[in-house]
Amino acid sequence: MAKSTRTLMRIIHRYLGFFLAGIMTVYALSGVVLIFRDSNFLKQETIITKQIKTNAKPNELKDLLGQRRLKIEKQEGDIIAFTDGTYNTKTGEAIYTQRELPYVLNKMTHLHKSKSGDPLFFLNIFFGLSLLFFVLSSFWMFLPKTTIFKKGMYYTVAGIVLTLILLFV
Numbered sequence: 001m002a003k004s005t006r007t008l009m010r011i012i013h014r015y016l017g018f019f020l021a022g023i024m025t026v027y028a029l030s031g032v033v034l035i036f037r038d039s040n041f042l043k044q045e046t047i048i049t050k051q052i053k054t055n056a057k058p059n060e061l062k063d064l065l066g067q068r069r070l071k072i073e074k075q076e077g078d079i080i081a082f083t084d085g086t087y088n089t090k091t092g093e094a095i096y097t098q099r100e101l102p103y104v105l106n107k108m109t110h111l112h113k114s115k116s117g118d119p120l121f122f123l124n125i126f127f128g129l130s131l132l133f134f135v136l137s138s139f140w141m142f143l144p145k146t147t148i149f150k151k152g153m154y155y156t157v158a159g160i161v162l163t164l165i166l167l168f169v
Contacts, residue, residue: 005140006140006141006143009137009140009141010137010140010141012133012137013133013134013137013138013140013141016130016133016134017134020127020130023123023127026108026111026112027112027127029105029108030105030108030109030111030112031112033101033105033108033109034109034112034113037109040099042101042102042105043099043100043101044099044100044101044102045097045098045099046097046098046099046100047095047096047097047098048094048095048096048097048098049093049094049095050065050093050094050095050096051092051093051094052064052065052087052092052094053092054089054090054091054092055089055090056087056089056092058072058075058080058082061080061082061087061094064094065087065094065096067083067096069083070082070083071083078090078091082096084096084097084098084099085097111123111124138152
């Protein structure tokens with residue numbers, strides 16, 4: 001029975017790995033890109049001119065422009081200066097700079113950060129469960145009495161310790 005379980009785990013591990021090679025590549029690349037999300041690394045600038053209502057209050061600009069992180073810097077006369085742009089209260093014209101990742105990288109990072117309301121959220125659940133299966137099935141790759149398995153257990157313990165250090169230090 002143990003041999004058949006080990007064989008089954010190895011087969012599923014192998015073919016699931018081949019099947020998920022593309023999505024694992026996407027998650028690896030988008031994960032690295034997301035580390036730099038608070039910077040302008042790889043982002044392209046676009047200057048946007050938008051007509052919104054006149055005489056908008058400074059606290060309304062976030063919603064009117066759809067910018068969650070907008071911060072008002074100063075107001076002089078009819079001009080409200082905010083992060084990367086200005087708004088003219090008399091004309092209703094807002095001019096600001098928007099920075100976004102190139103199209104493909106933007107799609108990849110949105111997939112990586114998807115929420116339960118997104119149409120493909122089940123793909124993230126499947127992928128997460130698949131990664132968990134990879135972790136567990138790797139312990140069936142070698143017989144427990146072999147040197148490779150014993151060395152693997154040392155690496156497992158080291159990896160767990162490193163993870164705990166990264167989480168709590």
